[in-house]
Structures are given as C-alpha cells and as structure tokens.
Amino acid sequence: MFHHPDFPSPKLICVNGVTLEVFEAGHKTAGPPIVLCHGWPEHAFSWRAQIPKLAAAGYHVIVPNQRGYGNSSNPSDVSAFDITQLTGDLACLLDHFGYRDAIFVGHDWGANVVWSMALLHPTRVRKIINLALPYQPRTPKPWIEFMEEVMGSDNYFVHFNRHPGVADAVLDANTGRFLRNLFRKHLPRVPPEPGMLMLNLAHSKRPYGEPLMRESELAVFIDSFQKTGFTGSINWYRNLDQNWHTLADVDPVIRHPALMIYGEQDSIPRAQNLSDLVPNVEVISLDCGHWIQQEKPKETTEAILNWLRD
Structure with missing residues (x-):
C-alpha cells in the first residue's frame, strides 16, 4: 500500500470488476463530492497540493489511481483500458460512495476521461474542470490514422500503437531518467529533436528546463512505475481507435458547466471551437507548462475554488 507523510492513506475499493487504490x-x-483524475504518466499524488484545500473548503475529495496505475488493478488485456471501462470505473466509484453525481476534475489523460464521462454518463457529472487537454471531438477518421497523417509516424500516440511493446520496454528500463526528464518546467523554446519524444526523454542525459518537483516527490512516481511498468498506462493510448468507434453515435455536445484551464507554455494547442462543443465553458490560462496543478499549485487551487464559488 502507498504511504506518504503528506498524503492521505489509501483504500482499496472493488468497482467495475477491478480494484482501485483511492485516496480521500x-x-x-x-x-458535494469532487473526483480528481490524474493524467499520464502520473499518479493520484499529482493532486497533493489541491486535496487539503478542497477538503478544507467543504468538499468530499476522492482521488483514484486509475486502472494501470499505482496499486490499482493492471489488467493484461489491452481492451480493458478502453473509454467504456475507464469511465465505468468512475461511475461505479460514485455508486460505492452512494453519490448520484460529482464534480469531476481531470488533467491530461484524466481530462479526456472526464470529457468522456460527460458523454457516456452525463447524469453522473455535475460540473467539469479540466486542465491542459481541451475537449477532443471525433476526427473524420479513427484517431491514430488521423494523427499519423497529420503528425507523422514518430508521434508518440502513433508509435505506441504501431510498435506495441517497444516504448514499454524502453521506459521500463529507464524509468527514473524518463520521469526525471519529463517532469520539467520553464522549458526553452527549441525545435523538437528527430525521433519519438518519449524514447528521446528516456535516453537523454541532458534534460531541458528545471525540475518540476523535489526529489522526494519525484520518488513517488518513480517507485510507482518501477512496480507497475508502463504497459497498463500506455494501453490507454492503444484504445483510442476503439474509443473513436464507441463515441460514434453519442451526442458530441457537452452541456455541463465547465472550466478549462490551459498552461500558456504548454505544447498542447488550445481548442479553437471549444465553446461550440462545450457551450457552458469558461476558459482561463496560467503562466506555466503542461503540469499545471503541480507547477502552479496555489494558482490552480484558487482557480478551481473561485469558479466553484461563482
């Protein structure tokens, strides 16, 4: 079990055919309940700065390590990580606590799951707060094929799908270096290096920018992935085309009240038509990179609480 002096103790909760490690x-x-959903390659510990402040403001804070992460179940079947299962875990987690709905907050891949919760389980979502990743509407063709045409075969989404097992092995063999090179802030504006980004980070001996967190905090992430490996979390990406088919007949407009928080230095582009598909969205940005709630913890927490008060 996971234990850290500055973090809640976990519970193992059986939902939707798996066991989730959940922090409260x-x-x-x-x-009201507020569910915080981490991204890739992260951990519930990513929300360490927000949890006590949200609890002090009167919220019941529920933070799962989603399937494939931490001490949660890590199924061997790739299809066990499709969007139906990922959102089903969260819906069943609400059932476990006896809640009809909740406020959902997501970062990165967690944001994608939260947007999808609003599509697949709309009555279980009260409000949405997402960081870094805006709502991604269905592309004209399956996502991996579309990304390969637009961004090339070295795009890591594409590589994860076209070369199964390759990235997993490299990241598993270089876990500490990869995460230490990935979790950075104040990155310089430099042209991307040739090759696949995540493999480059796993091999690079000269990271850019500054460390995002203290070594004691980074150790939580390194220890977690040294135990689980990366395959389960990467399998989320290997279901993107299946997710594309799953959402084919779903109403693409999300009508829930929503807050979208961008990092001004993030490489993920802003959605140009977000309000067309999420008509009740408010958009703000913080002067930071991709790891928004960890790079700007105070500002992120204040933005969340201020929006919820309004």
Missing part, C-alpha cells in the same frame, strides 16, 4: 479527504456529509 473531507467527509461524505461535508459537501
């Missing part, structure tokens, strides 16, 4: 703060009777 606040009390069920205190206020």
Whole structure:
C-alpha cells in the first residue's frame, strides 16, 4: 500500500470488476463530492497540493489511481483500458460512495476521461474542470490514422500503437531518467529533436528546463512505475481507435458547466471551437507548462475554488 507523510492513506475499493487504490479527504456529509483524475504518466499524488484545500473548503475529495496505475488493478488485456471501462470505473466509484453525481476534475489523460464521462454518463457529472487537454471531438477518421497523417509516424500516440511493446520496454528500463526528464518546467523554446519524444526523454542525459518537483516527490512516481511498468498506462493510448468507434453515435455536445484551464507554455494547442462543443465553458490560462496543478499549485487551487464559488 502507498504511504506518504503528506498524503492521505489509501483504500482499496472493488468497482467495475477491478480494484482501485483511492485516496480521500473531507467527509461524505461535508459537501458535494469532487473526483480528481490524474493524467499520464502520473499518479493520484499529482493532486497533493489541491486535496487539503478542497477538503478544507467543504468538499468530499476522492482521488483514484486509475486502472494501470499505482496499486490499482493492471489488467493484461489491452481492451480493458478502453473509454467504456475507464469511465465505468468512475461511475461505479460514485455508486460505492452512494453519490448520484460529482464534480469531476481531470488533467491530461484524466481530462479526456472526464470529457468522456460527460458523454457516456452525463447524469453522473455535475460540473467539469479540466486542465491542459481541451475537449477532443471525433476526427473524420479513427484517431491514430488521423494523427499519423497529420503528425507523422514518430508521434508518440502513433508509435505506441504501431510498435506495441517497444516504448514499454524502453521506459521500463529507464524509468527514473524518463520521469526525471519529463517532469520539467520553464522549458526553452527549441525545435523538437528527430525521433519519438518519449524514447528521446528516456535516453537523454541532458534534460531541458528545471525540475518540476523535489526529489522526494519525484520518488513517488518513480517507485510507482518501477512496480507497475508502463504497459497498463500506455494501453490507454492503444484504445483510442476503439474509443473513436464507441463515441460514434453519442451526442458530441457537452452541456455541463465547465472550466478549462490551459498552461500558456504548454505544447498542447488550445481548442479553437471549444465553446461550440462545450457551450457552458469558461476558459482561463496560467503562466506555466503542461503540469499545471503541480507547477502552479496555489494558482490552480484558487482557480478551481473561485469558479466553484461563482
């Protein structure tokens, strides 16, 4: 079990045919539930700065390590990580706690799961707060084929699918270096190096920018992935085309109240038509890179609480 002096103790909760490692703060009777969903390659610990403040503001804070992460189940079947299963885990987690709906907050891949919760389980979502990744509407053709045409075969989404097992092995063999090189801030504006980004990071001996977190904090992520490996988390990417088919007949407009938080230095582009597909969205940006809630913890927490108060 995961233990850290500055983080809640976990519970192992059986939902949707898997076991999730779940961290809680606040009390069920205190206020509405708020579920925090981490991205890739992260951990529930990514929300360490937000959890106590949200609990102090009266929310019941629920933070799962999603399947494939931490001490949660890590199925061997690739199809076990499709969007139906990922959102199903969250819906069943609400059932476990006896909640009809919740406020969902997501970062990176977690944001994609939260947007998809609004599509596949709309009555279980009260409000949405997403960081870094705007809503991604279905492309004209399956996502990996589309990305390969637009961004090339070295795009890591494409590489994960076209070369199964290759990235997994490299990242598993270089876990500490990869995560230490990935979790950086104040990155210089430099042209991308040839090759696949994640493999480059796993091999690079000269990282750019500055460390995002202290070594003691980074150790949480390194220890977690040294135990699990990267395959389960990468399998989320290997279901993108299946997700594309799953969402074919789903109403693509998300009508829930939503807050979108961008990092001004993030390489992920802003959505140009976000309000067309999420008509009740408010957009703000913070002066930071991709790891928004970890790079700007105070500002992120204030933005979340201020929007919820309004």
